[in-house]
Amino acid sequence: MTQEPLGRVFAALADPTRRAVVLELGAGATATATELARRHPMSRQAIAKHLAVLEDAGLVTHARHGRETRYALDVAPLGEAAGWLATAGAAWDDRLARLARAARRP
Amino acid sequence: MRNHVIAKGADVPPTGPSIEREIVLPVPAEEAWELLSDAERLEEWLAPEVDLVPEPGTPLHVRDDDGTERIGVVDAVEPGECLVFRWWPVDDPDRESTVELVLEPAVGGTRLVVVETMRSFGGPTAWGVRLQACAAATRLPTRA
Numbered sequence: 234m235t236q237e238p239l240g241r242v243f244a245a246l247a248d249p250t251r252r253a254v255v256l257e258l259g260a261g262a263t264a265t266a267t268e269l270a271r272r273h274p275m276s277r278q279a280i281a282k283h284l285a286v287l288e289d290a291g292l293v294t295h296a297r298h299g300r301e302t303r304y305a306l307d308v309a310p311l312g313e314a315a316g317w318l319a320t321a322g323a324a325w326d327d328r329l330a331r332l333a334r335a336a337r338r339p
Numbered sequence: 340m341r342n343h344v345i346a347k348g349a350d351v352p353p354t355g356p357s358i359e360r361e362i363v364l365p366v367p368a369e370e371a372w373e374l375l376s377d378a379e380r381l382e383e384w385l386a387p388e389v390d391l392v393p394e395p396g397t398p399l400h401v402r403d404d405d406g407t408e409r410i411g412v413v414d415a416v417e418p419g420e421c422l423v424f425r426w427w428p429v430d431d432p433d434r435e436s437t438v439e440l441v442l443e444p445a446v447g448g449t450r451l452v453v454v455e456t457m458r459s460f461g462g463p464t465a466w467g468v469r470l471q472a473c474a475a476a477t478r479l480p481t482r483a
Binding site: 239240243246314317318321322324325326328329331332333334335336337338 | 356358360362364365366370371374380383384385386403433434436448451453455457458
């Protein structure tokens with residue numbers, strides 16, 4: 234398992250249930266594991282495992298309110314992922330511009 | 340019948356975010372392939388310093404004009420049609436990505452489609468369509 238933060242973000246988002254959880258938490262509200270589990274065909278324990286992966290990637294945080302643990306989204310790591318995409322895209326734009334010129338040389 | 344060779348280590352498919360770009364080159368396919376497969380021609384566009392041999396399993400080395408040094412390995416080659424390799428910055432090997440360069444006939448020349456996919460560890464197995472096309476003749480084990 235990668236120790237590198239960006240790799241953990243991508244690994245976390247590679248799972249469709251985790252992506253759904255990110256979207257659900259991103260809609261603004263915090264939620265408990267039980268509330269999240271209700272929206273998926275899986276147990277609270279299964280959702281808790283996904284939440285652990287998301288927390289390890291820094292995408293989700295939790296806070297205890299009495300006997301409840303509520304989960305919230307942290308968008309900061311997504312910015313890094315978006316940053317990679319933008320940088321990689323710009324690099325290929327430059328490369329393809331140079332390729333177009335190279336193709337026209339005899 | 341295609342004769343594909345896939346390097347060992349290429350059996351973990353690229354998953355994770357990817358970007359795609361394409362360009363139509365005003366040249367025939369053979370010339371387009373040369374631009375992709377000849378290190379000297381690659382140095383005209385991919386990066387100022389390129390050491391790459393289009394043979395699966397061979398290591399590659401690329402240095403960008405901003406000094407970024409990447410190393411990697413060629414994963415799959417279908418001469419004239421596609422080149423797939425993995426690379427990563429020498430100082431950050433976890434930031435590995437897979438690059439697929441695919442040539443297709445097009446009006447006015449040859450289309451190059453580039454897909455770079457960040458390698459995601461522990462993700463589900465999901466082959467890119469083009470990598471599948473490149474690997475069509477080889478059965479690869481998939482990992483859960």
